Amino acid sequence: MPDAALEFRDVSFSRRGVRILDRFSLAVGAGEVIALVGRSGAGKSTLLKLVNRLLVPQSGTVHVEQRDTRDWDPIRLRRRTGYVLQDVGLFPHMTVAANVAIVPRLEKWPDDRAHRRAVELLDLVGLRADAFADRWPDELSGGQRQRVGVARALAIDPPLLLMDEPFGALDPMTRAELHAEFRRIQSAVRKTVVIVTHDMGEAFALADRVGVLDDGRLVVCDVPAALAKSTDGRVRRLLDAVLSLRGGDA
Amino acid sequence: MSRLIGFWATHIDELMRLIAQHVLLVAASTAIACAIAIPLGIFAARRPALASPLTVAANIVQTIPSLAMFGFLLPVPLLGGVGPRAALVVLILYGLLPILRTTIAGLRSIDRSIVEAADAMGMTAGERLRLVELPLALPSIIAGVRVAAVVGVGSATIAAAIGAGGLGEYIYRGLSMVDTTVILAGAVPAAILALMVDGLLLALERGLSRRRRDRPVLAAAATLMLALILAATARAARPGEGAIVVGSKNFTEQLILGELLAQAIERAGLPVERRLNLGGTLICDRATLTGDIDAYVEYTGTALTAVFHRGVDNDSARVFDAVRQEYARTGRTLLPGLGFNNTFAILVRAADARARGLRTIDDAARESPRWRAGFGYEFMERPDGYPGLAKTYDLRFPQTPRVMDLTLSYRALASGQVDLIAGDSTAGLIKGLDLVQLEDTRHYFPPYDAAVVARAETLHRYPALRSAVEVLSGRVSTDDMRAMNYAADVEHRDIRSIAAAFLARTR
Numbered sequence: 001m002p003d004a005a006l007e008f009r010d011v012s013f014s015r016r017g018v019r020i021l022d023r024f025s026l027a028v029g030a031g032e033v034i035a036l037v038g039r040s041g042a043g044k045s046t047l048l049k050l051v052n053r054l055l056v057p058q059s060g061t062v063h064v065e066q067r068d069t070r071d072w073d074p075i076r077l078r079r080r081t082g083y084v085l086q087d088v089g090l091f092p093h094m095t096v097a098a099n100v101a102i103v104p105r106l107e108k109w110p111d112d113r114a115h116r117r118a119v120e121l122l123d124l125v126g127l128r129a130d131a132f133a134d135r136w137p138d139e140l141s142g143g144q145r146q147r148v149g150v151a152r153a154l155a156i157d158p159p160l161l162l163m164d165e166p167f168g169a170l171d172p173m174t175r176a177e178l179h180a181e182f183r184r185i186q187s188a189v190r191k192t193v194v195i196v197t198h199d200m201g202e203a204f205a206l207a208d209r210v211g212v213l214d215d216g217r218l219v220v221c222d223v224p225a226a227l228a229k230s231t232d233g234r235v236r237r238l239l240d241a242v243l244s245l246r247g248g249d250a
Numbered sequence: 251m252s253r254l255i256g257f258w259a260t261h262i263d264e265l266m267r268l269i270a271q272h273v274l275l276v277a278a279s280t281a282i283a284c285a286i287a288i289p290l291g292i293f294a295a296r297r298p299a300l301a302s303p304l305t306v307a308a309n310i311v312q313t314i315p316s317l318a319m320f321g322f323l324l325p326v327p328l329l330g331g332v333g334p335r336a337a338l339v340v341l342i343l344y345g346l347l348p349i350l351r352t353t354i355a356g357l358r359s360i361d362r363s364i365v366e367a368a369d370a371m372g373m374t375a376g377e378r379l380r381l382v383e384l385p386l387a388l389p390s391i392i393a394g395v396r397v398a399a400v401v402g403v404g405s406a407t408i409a410a411a412i413g414a415g416g417l418g419e420y421i422y423r424g425l426s427m428v429d430t431t432v433i434l435a436g437a438v439p440a441a442i443l444a445l446m447v448d449g450l451l452l453a454l455e456r457g458l459s460r461r462r463r464d465r466p467v468l469a470a471a472a473t474l475m476l477a478l479i480l481a482a483t484a485r486a487a488r489p490g491e492g493a494i495v496v497g498s499k500n501f502t503e504q505l506i507l508g509e510l511l512a513q514a515i516e517r518a519g520l521p522v523e524r525r526l527n528l529g530g531t532l533i534c535d536r537a538t539l540t541g542d543i544d545a546y547v548e549y550t551g552t553a554l555t556a557v558f559h560r561g562v563d564n565d566s567a568r569v570f571d572a573v574r575q576e577y578a579r580t581g582r583t584l585l586p587g588l589g590f591n592n593t594f595a596i597l598v599r600a601a602d603a604r605a606r607g608l609r610t611i612d613d614a615a616r617e618s619p620r621w622r623a624g625f626g627y628e629f630m631e632r633p634d635g636y637p638g639l640a641k642t643y644d645l646r647f648p649q650t651p652r653v654m655d656l657t658l659s660y661r662a663l664a665s666g667q668v669d670l671i672a673g674d675s676t677a678g679l680i681k682g683l684d685l686v687q688l689e690d691t692r693h694y695f696p697p698y699d700a701a702v703v704a705r706a707e708t709l710h711r712y713p714a715l716r717s718a719v720e721v722l723s724g725r726v727s728t729d730d731m732r733a734m735n736y737a738a739d740v741e742h743r744d745i746r747s748i749a750a751a752f753l754a755r756t757r
Binding site: 052054074075076077078079081083085086087088089090091092093102103105106152 | 363
């Protein structure tokens, strides 16, 4: 992909002698939603941390907007990259509004502008600002916390959004609701999105393309319809888990 | 109880000044300990290799008894010596550990995922510390500050031993006078102070950890309270600028002499700061060298042996001269003696003395084959103690003298359990128990003539000082000193008024 928003080129990464990524390559186009599926411990979180330079590859390169992450100022890069963490990681000593407005605050926005933005984003993720802005994170349900996490990641309108098992810890109902919300938000904001998940169903529900990660390598990456017809054993195993849950009507 | 309240009522100005000094000492030392320990804790929290040796070092400091710490610091230039500065150093050292420990613990207890989120949001290390880590660790840090401050209120009472003032002054004064009321006069406000500091900082800690919307208000209120207390005490504790600092050692007679000296100087219209009750001869001596105190009363025999490390000499004039020269060499002036000699006194019951016509120790030697003697531990061992005395006067007691506590020996003599003891010549109990001192006609005991030692520089700077002090020269007899000690030790009268009454008579 000549003008990819994000590209992994032959990236290898190991930790304590264990190879997590092995010559991993992938290009993501601007505005594309890509989901990477793999078992727990398959190196999915590591992939995301390589994008915003919380980690750097031991060999190969990662390019954001055609620029090697090593050449980015890490602080600039991270502020331009929305990140929804696996366990949300809201700051417990800040109100919901303050959590959402944290990156604008780091960017030295005037207070009133940051606050307006927080209100706008809370509306976008379906939380009424007048009811939620002044609440504390521990007063929220899991689903509400996830929404705040998404709002925080979008605060300064970053072109790139990384989501690490964003809806993993939620009950199926809330999850389905948030999937719909995500599609609605994405149609409004059009970000380049990388989602990592262990759940093929979630990947199918959210992504334009789905990649399957196995043993540190990208086995396949294709649109859901094509992937569904795959005969690869590693892909089938993940697919069958979803099909059995849905009663086989995918 | 009513005595205690009475004491406070008559000493209200002094009490307020001591409380103010106490609060200021604790506040300043805790603040400085924070300024050192919190940054150090932040630095160490992320470096485990550094954190444990630091904590161990702080732990070791904590186990040194505070009096020993003052002793170690005494000869250290800049940090040590006598006065508030040295006390501040010791209190800071004690405050470091709790604050250091809770800072490290507070930072380490922060959830990994929250730190990771801060990094992922693109915070610099400084922003992460300021916006996330410190606010989350703050309740823990405040808890450490609270421990440091409360421990500080307790430790600060010991600061009085090196003349740093504070409520410990009453405690030490009470201890040396064996007067429970005076001890309580210092101990009770110190305890209340500790409870208040604890409560206030606990409120601050709670206010910070409760994460309510009114939290800034609560924290601001507590901070304002602390600031107000500090401002008030800073005003009250301000020492007299350019005052002459009068010191004393830590027993009743020295407190009286210090007060006498201070009041005599005040009568001449010169400003005086009292730094009484210092923890011993060597502390007073060093303080006059460094200028921490300007004058105090010393005994010639003590100066000769303990300060200048010279051999015992029995001639009063020779000793005075030798000591005066030694002082002159070290920038100090020994003023003419006050008029009494606080030496060992061989004591018998006044009734016996009258009945048998006893006046000198030679007279007692005649009676010794029929008598029992009782001596303090120290007197039995000292080179100028019992063995030499027995030889000089040919004392022949049928049994070896009974060894007993010095204070108890007075009572043992009065109640007839022993017939002769060696006490202090100026002890108030001599008067109180109707005892008589036998004259040392053979000059066996070295002289301990009381005289004022003053810094030469101070005498030079205040020309009126010398004559003000010399008002006392030759005017305080052994009987006078006994009477004043009696008034303080036995009648529990206030030292200031004892000194004032004496000065009024000598005019």
